[in-house]
Amino acid sequence: MPEGPSIVILKDLIKDLHLGKPEILEVEGSAKNLDKDRLLHEKIQDFKSWGKHFLICFKDFTLRIHFMLFGTYLINAHKKTKLTLGLAFKNDELNFYTCKVDLLEGNVKEHYNWENDIMAEEWNSRAAIKKLKEMPEALVCDVLLDQHIFSGVGNIIKNEVLYRIKVHPLNKIEDLPPAKVKALVKEARNYSFDFLKWKKENTLSKHWEVYSQKECPRKHPITKKELGKTHRQTYYCGKCQKLYQQN
DNA sequence: CGAAATGTTTATGA
DNA sequence: CTCATAAACATTTC
Numbered sequence: 001m002p003e004g005p006s007i008v009i010l011k012d013l014i015k016d017l018h019l020g021k022p023e024i025l026e027v028e029g030s031a032k033n034l035d036k037d038r039l040l041h042e043k044i045q046d047f048k049s050w051g052k053h054f055l056i057c058f059k060d061f062t063l064r065i066h067f068m069l070f071g072t073y074l075i076n077a078h079k080k081t082k083l084t085l086g087l088a089f090k091n092d093e094l095n096f097y098t099c100k101v102d103l104l105e106g107n108v109k110e111h112y113n114w115e116n117d118i119m120a121e122e123w124n125s126r127a128a129i130k131k132l133k134e135m136p137e138a139l140v141c142d143v144l145l146d147q148h149i150f151s152g153v154g155n156i157i158k159n160e161v162l163y164r165i166k167v168h169p170l171n172k173i174e175d176l177p178p179a180k181v182k183a184l185v186k187e188a189r190n191y192s193f194d195f196l197k198w199k200k201e202n203t204l205s206k207h208w209e210v211y212s213q214k215e216c217p218r219k220h221p222i223t224k225k226e227l228g229k230t231h232r233q234t235y236y237c238g239k240c241q242k243l244y245q246q247n
Numbered sequence: 248c249g250a251a252a253t254g255t256t257t258a259t260g261a
Numbered sequence: 262c263t264c265a266t267a268a269a270c271a272t273t274t275c
Contacts, residue, residue, distance in 0.1 A: 067253090
């Protein structure tokens with residue numbers, strides 16, 4: 001659920017309900033610091049996503065929902081797990097579980113820059129390249145998870161992008177040929193849209209080339225290791241993915 | 248049943 | 262004070 005494309009799917013599902021600007025008739029849930037009175041009878045102006053954040057926008061504030069690792073939601077359905085936030089409208093309800101809810105004051109545009117959102121129309125690849133050049137020592141397996149550069153990219157996207165561009169996860173940005181830096185940025189967005197398409201078709205895991213795999217498409221063995229300062233599981237092919245400088 | 252997993256924040260210590 | 266590391270949180274799947 002938690003990577004950027006999955007949040008876009010949630011947003012699209014809600015748009016498909018054609019709610020318009022629904023009034024909140026009921027608020028439930030255990031989210032801490034949740035001011036239920038503030039939400040009651042307010043009208044939702046818009047549903048947005050930014051990276052892994054799902055945003056419910058009101059006139060003067062925005063609810064931010066972050067699903068972390070285990071978060072889920074149900075639309076017009078519910079389950080036994082403790083409800084974190086439930087919103088009921090005239091004919092529909094949205095239920096969010098195991099997520100973090102925050103209230104952002106003021107206009108949502110003051111809080112987010114959509115140039116960094118890997119799924120947004122406003123995505124700015126040149127800005128991403130510029131930020132990468134400012135961190136020459138950083139490892140490629142870490143920068144892909146940096147939400148200030150690639151908001152929405154998670155561990156699956158990280159691993160698949162690096163295999164697609166045949167770059168070893170332990171390369172430093174400064175050691176990559178400029179064409180590979182460009183390819184990194186381009187594929188981060190490309191793969192995210194493939195992720196979106198495959199996730200909608202329910203075929204995402206069938207398309208994994210390295211993530212959670214034993215061998216790569218060329219039948220080489222996959223290495224699985226916790227790498228970088230993020231210490232996330234990294235799956236890569238030592239034969240297909242090049243390490244440009246060793247030290 | 249134990250382990251691991253699409254993630255981030257907070258606490259702790261050097 | 263800042264950085265690196267550890268711990269914390271919560272649920273489903275294999």
